[in-house]
Amino acid sequence: MDQAVLEVQKWLNTTYGGNSNYSAIKEDGITGGTTVAALIKALQIEIGISSPDGVFGPATMSACPILSSTSGTKNEVYILHGALYCKGYNAGSLSGVYDSTVMYAIEKFQSDAGLTNQDGITTPMIFKAILNTDPYVLISGGDSNIRTIQQNLNRDYSSIIGLIPSDGVYSRSTNVALIKALQHEEGLSTDGFWGDNTKNACPTIPGSRATKRFVLLLQYALYCNGYNPNGFDGLYGNGVKNAVANFQSFVGLSADGYAGPQTWASLLVSYGDKNRKCSVCDCSTTITSEKAATLKANGYQIVGRYLTGKYAMTSSELQTIFSSGLKLLPIFEYGANALYFSSMQGSIDASLASDAALRLGFNDGTTIYFAVDYDALDTDITNSIIPYFQAINYTLSNNGTNYSVGIYGPRNVCSRVAAAGLSTHSFVCDMSSGFSGNLGFKIPSDWSFDQINTITIGSGAGQISIDTDVYSGRDTGVSRVNTNIQSDLVAAANNSGLAKFFGVTFDIAGDPITLINSPVVKAELEYSLGKTMGSDSNKIKFKNGKFEEATFQTAFETISAGLGSNGAVELSTLLAKINNNTELSIEAACTRNSLTITIETETEAEISTEIGTKQTVKITEDLNIELSWDISDTGASIVQAAESALSEVKAFSEEHPVLLPLIVIGIVALVIITAEADAVAGIVTAIVTSAFAVFEEVGAAISWAIAFIYYSTK
Known part of the structure; x- marks a missing residue:
């Protein structure tokens, strides 16, 4: 705890606690952004800012007074006094008097910032620099040469850049100050933003425009980028030439030692010359x-x-x-x-x-x-x-x-x-x-x-x-x-899981296999290594004819019972087509326009690496099924679309009978995990209607499953 800072905090709360524009701060003796913001807000109250916000912006700068030994005793001096404490400068007792101790503290700050005019007078620019947490002394890990650059920039360009920290750390504020100083020397508007005008106006050094100021800025920029020009004297010598050439070589420019617009760009903006030829x-x-x-x-x-x-x-x-x-x-x-x-x-x-x-x-x-x-x-x-x-x-x-x-x-x-x-x-x-x-x-x-x-x-x-x-x-x-790895993986994928169920094979490219592709039904099979779904908590497991989760198994049995004895037997026959030793992980979701089902299997396989060793990998195969409908209305067009979808599924299932039970399992999973059952009411009704009309056999299983989704989640 700093007793001087604690005194400042107490003075602020006592003096401005009754002002509706001020919020009391914690009195803990710790300097920080909260205390500094409170000091700025107090200054804003004193100088008549209509909405004090604790930010020293253009309006505050415009209204900020100049304080000196002739200022007398006033709250603005108290605020300055407190700001100096928080900045680490000894300004004597908190008296509100601009005495010799305060003047000395301001002179010390002016010296630390790099200003040549050390007159002890607090200008708005100095007041703003003191009313923040930026350091103006060399900090641990700082570079004394970087600090010299910062001080020199403050010395030569403070009317343009304000006062940047002089802590020896190359940072955003130093970078922006360098750009503003360069723009000033170029005769451009000093906004600190790098653009084509700034780049195009850069001099080539050495060259006819290589003034001392330009060379100094080049030396600063080189050092900030890690290339020492051996001094900041504003002269183009071997130190600068070598530093330029070494920097150019490092960033991929032609290392000729001439600092032209492209080199300036690479020094002062991250992307450099964005129109550079790249390979x-x-x-x-x-x-x-x-x-x-x-x-x-x-x-x-x-x-x-x-x-x-x-x-x-x-x-x-x-x-x-x-x-x-x-x-x-x-x-x-x-x-x-x-x-x-x-x-x-x-x-x-x-x-x-x-x-x-x-x-x-x-x-x-x-x-x-x-x-x-x-x-x-x-x-x-x-x-x-x-x-x-x-x-x-x-x-x-x-x-x-x-x-x-x-x-x-x-x-x-x-x-x-x-x-x-x-x-x-x-x-x-x-x-x-x-x-x-x-x-x-x-x-x-x-x-x-x-x-x-x-x-x-x-x-x-x-x-x-x-x-x-x-x-x-x-x-x-x-x-x-390594195509050998690919061959081993493809062979392993084709000899296990869903590819084996469907009797389809991946090629060496391993690209997805499209099983069905129409406006109403899409089914695609792909393989990968490792897991492709979310966490296990998002998956539903099915093995040996049963769902792992009791809630899902109960829902499944409800559907089976609803089918009647013949339907239940038919459903069991369908599911028997899935290898009982295969574990399925299922994710399903619905929107107003579609039902989406992803069914995943995992298999371990051994492959050969490039150096001839064997490695065990986990192969994942995903079957992605999407049933889509146009539900702009609930009339015959929806029923027709549902009939088309079921027709395509049945046609494919005649050659690959495992698809239908997989769809049934996915739809049962959707019973529990769907959060938008009401949105698919039209789809459900259409499918139920068309399923019985088109397919008296397997269509019944699908329709009852989807009906269960609808009625159990209403």
């Missing part, structure tokens, strides 16, 4: 032969694609990529907010990513880039993202795969994860220049790919939207996959 890209679009030709024609050598999810690559797509002379980098991404990342999620994602990579035949040593695609704060990195990557590394090292861990994310995230020894390559999302983890941070030392822009190239079938990525050469990408 790497990434996209969410499936690469066809036409799109691959477009990429090759535009000079791209490597393309990034996703391992899993909505935009996942396929084996056949991989062959298209490789046969077109392109290489690939695999990306894994699901979550895009702080709540997603945790140690548990890291374990799950490592398994999902390695299973997908193994299924596609990626060899040992392949780098998988796990994405952190949001503006992560430093606390997020410490509390969530580091544990997430620790779990990824642990899981990959213990599940029999030897994939390398890469990271996609903002500069600060990539650098911190790499520094913790948890990644080998960084794929930097520098295109997101507004991310707090990009602006004011150096590009990671292990960067392999640097995402800078989104463009569309090509035409017709070859047109494709891509993110362009600068290439460092550190990760050369994937040029082939």
Whole structure:
């Protein structure tokens, strides 16, 4: 507890406690944002701001007084006195008098900030700088040369940038100040935002416009990016030339030692020159032969694609990529907010990513880039993202795969994860220049790919939207996959589970098999490694003719009883067509327009790795069934659609009799888990009506099951 700060807090509460615009603060003697905001609100009350909010904005700046030794005793001086205490400056006793002690404290602050005019007078700019929690002294871990840069910027450009912290830490405020100073020297509006006007007005150094001010700013920017020009003298010498050339080489520019617009851009904005020619890209679009030709024609050598999810690559797509002379980098991404990342999620994602990579035949040593695609704060990195990557590394090292861990994310995230020894390559999302983890941070030392822009190239079938990525050469990408692994997996999938039930076979590409595809019925079979559904709590298990959960079995028996003795026998006959040793996991859902059923089986198989060892994997096969209707009305068109759906199911079932009982099981599961039974009332009625009319045999089983959904959940 700081007694001086406690005294300030008590004075604030006593002086302004009766003011409706002020809220009393905790009197704990601890400096922080709450106390500073209360001081600002008190100042706003004193200077007549209509709606005091505790934020020192333009209106407060405009109305803020200049305080000096002639100010007398007034509350504004008390507030200044308190702000100096909270800032760590000794201003003597809290008297409200602008005495020599206060003047000395202001002079000390002016010196710390880098101002040459140390007159002890508190201008609005100084008042604002004191009324925040930014440090103006070298902090632990700070760099004295960075502090010199910050002080020099305050000295030369305070009328433009205000007063930035002079703590020795390169940060967002320093980066923005450098851009504003550059814009000022260019004769442009100083908004601190990098754009084409700012880039195009940059001088080339050495050159005719290489003034001392421009060279100084270049020296500052080089040092902030980790390249020491050997002093800040405003002169272009060997130190500056070498620093420029080394920086250019590191970020993938031509290392000629001449700092032109492109070099300035790379120094001051994360994406640099977004129109740079790139040889790497990434996209969410499936690469066809036409799109691959477009990429090759535009000079791209490597393309990034996703391992899993909505935009996942396929084996056949991989062959298209490789046969077109392109290489690939695999990306894994699901979550895009702080709540997603945790140690548990890291374990799950490592398994999902390695299973997908193994299924596609990626060899040992392949780098998988796990994405952190949001503006992560430093606390997020410490509390969530580091544990997430620790779990990824642990899981990959213990599940029999030897994939390398890469990271996609903002500069600060990539650098911190790499520094913790948890990644080998960084794929930097520098295109997101507004991310707090990009602006004011150096590009990671292990960067392999640097995402800078989104463009569309090509035409017709070859047109494709891509993110362009600068290439460092550190990760050369994937040029082939192990087709032996794919062959083993396909053989194992075809000899077990649902593929064996239906008598269908996956090909070497492992692409999904379409069983039925019409406007009213879609049924597709696919396989993968590991689990594809949600947690076990979301699944319904069926084995040996029974549901594992008693509630579901009771519902099933109710349906069977409702069919009568003949119907019950017929239903049992249907279910007997499913191998009793096979366990099914079922998920089902309904909307106003459809019933969706996913039925999953899992099988263990042994495959050969690239180095000849054997590895046991879990193969998952999913049957996805969707029954759809147009329920814009409840008339004959719905009945007709239902009849069409049942007709197609029956036709397919004559050759593959296992489909019908699987649908029945899925519909029974929907009895309990549906939350929108009322929304499907029209569908249910239509199916029940058409089922009896069209199929007196198996149609009855389906109709009774769906009727049960409707009537038991009304």
